[in-house]
Amino acid sequence: MTVNQPNILLVYTGGTIGMIKDPETGALKSFDFKNLLERIPELKLLDCNIETISFDDPIDSSNMNPKYWVQIAEIIEEEYHNFDGFVVLHGSDTMSYSASALSFMFENLAKPIIFTGSQLPIGDLRTDAKENLITSIQMATLQRAGKPVIREVGLYFEYKLYRGNRTTKINAEHFEAFESLNYPHLAESGVHLNVEYDDLFKPNTRKKLVVHKQFETNILLVKLFPGISETILKPLFNSAAVKGIVLETYGAGNTTTEAWFIDLLKQTIKRDIPIINVTQCSGGSVLMGQYETSTQLKSIGVISGKDITTEAALAKLMFMLGENVSIKTFKTIFETSLRGEMS
Structure with missing residues (x-):
């Protein structure tokens, strides 16, 4: 790993973003995330080191449940001190639930955990996956005075970074799938990345990270x-x-x-x-x-x-x-x- 470059961990749980079309059958199947750089050579241009970790059996986000929330949280907890930021690739259907759950699980979080996904598979000609993934990684690498700018669970989709626990999926067809109706977005990606510093969550960084893992589903x-x-x-x-x-x-x-x-x-x-x-x-x-x-x-x-x-x-x-x-x-x-x- 290069010195001074932020280290980002990509956690792939499943979802459309990690699918490619079988050219023969046209059916969607997961691709091996280790080959991510081959699929998106632009990632090499980012000023950071990227490592990937994937669920052994990637799931459709309709099957998401607290057992998997704990799995995502434990991956991040285990690697928390080795990385500067985390990007979680997740199906969009239940992404708002997972982003909300992780925000409660991580008390005194001092690094970014950014959820993203896509409406079209990464191999698709008109995919939104590349932009969502590249910008999510960029958002996760943002630093000020050597400290991460984003210190909360975010959700990035179609040019906007939202606070994860304020989002709702509002559209199953548009690239703009999410909205945060009661809270302003945290950052926007245009020609420049514009961060709304006043709207960011300000955790108590003097306190140690605590990860909660118990959920009552009844x-x-x-x-x-x-x-x-x-x-x-x-x-x-x-x-x-x-x-x-x-x-x-x-x-x-x-x-x-x-x-x-x-x-x-x-x-x-x-x-x-x-x-x-x-x-x-x-x-x-x-x-x-x-x-x-x-x-x-x-x-x-x-x-x-x-x-x-x-x-x-x-x-x-x-x-x-x-x-x-x-x-x-x-x-x-x-x-x-x-x-x-x-x-």
């Missing part, structure tokens, strides 16, 4: 809709297996005020099951008590997700339950921004 996500039925909801909420619930409500956090519904929430909270209120809207925030339809929620102890995304809310709930946060402090901690995931 949780429920319920999206409200007009006509939602007591018959269906009751057994779900009353299931002994359920440890926490994320409720996707209307607008600024409103729900039906029918007695059965409010009572169901109340009884569930009494059993020490945290219920998180997040909005179904792509952007905006939950403001319980702004309308009459959410005043009762506030008084029975529903937790406000404020402007958190559903993806980050689920990851945070799994993480906090996995950490065995006591129910007494659960609401306070959930409503506090831990990694910049809420305003």
Whole structure:
């Protein structure tokens, strides 16, 4: 390795970005990431040393789950002191969930972990994979006074770097697949790389890195809709297996005020099951008590997700339950921004 050049570790988990078309059949298959430089000779022009590590069996991101989050985290944890930055190649479908989860796993993170992927395979003529990959690596190498500029989990896609736990996949067809509706992007790639320094996460660098690896997956996500039925909801909420619930409500956090519904929430909270209120809207925030339809929620102890995304809310709930946060402090901690995931 050359002295003074940043060392970047590429972690390939799977996803479209690492696929090439079989010229005979036209089917997509993973290619060996060791041959990355042959596929993208431009990587040699980057002012850094790149090493790659790949899942033994790359997965489609639809199969992503906490077991794999731990696998990604352990690769990074093991190599943390050998590299200046990390780029995780991941399928775009569940990328926002994984980026959110990793942000909670890495406490006092002082280096970049940047997720990226692509809508078209790397071997494709019109691929977005090259730009996404090259710029993600460049973002991960950015340094100021010998220290990394990005010190959080980011997600880079189509010319923009976002805070990972603020993103949502909004489009399955456009190259611009992601959006961060409640938080400005962290950097933009044009003729120059423009970094919004004021918007970057500022970790406590005096503290040692702590990696959390416990997730509780026995949780429920319920999206409200007009006509939602007591018959269906009751057994779900009353299931002994359920440890926490994320409720996707209307607008600024409103729900039906029918007695059965409010009572169901109340009884569930009494059993020490945290219920998180997040909005179904792509952007905006939950403001319980702004309308009459959410005043009762506030008084029975529903937790406000404020402007958190559903993806980050689920990851945070799994993480906090996995950490065995006591129910007494659960609401306070959930409503506090831990990694910049809420305003």
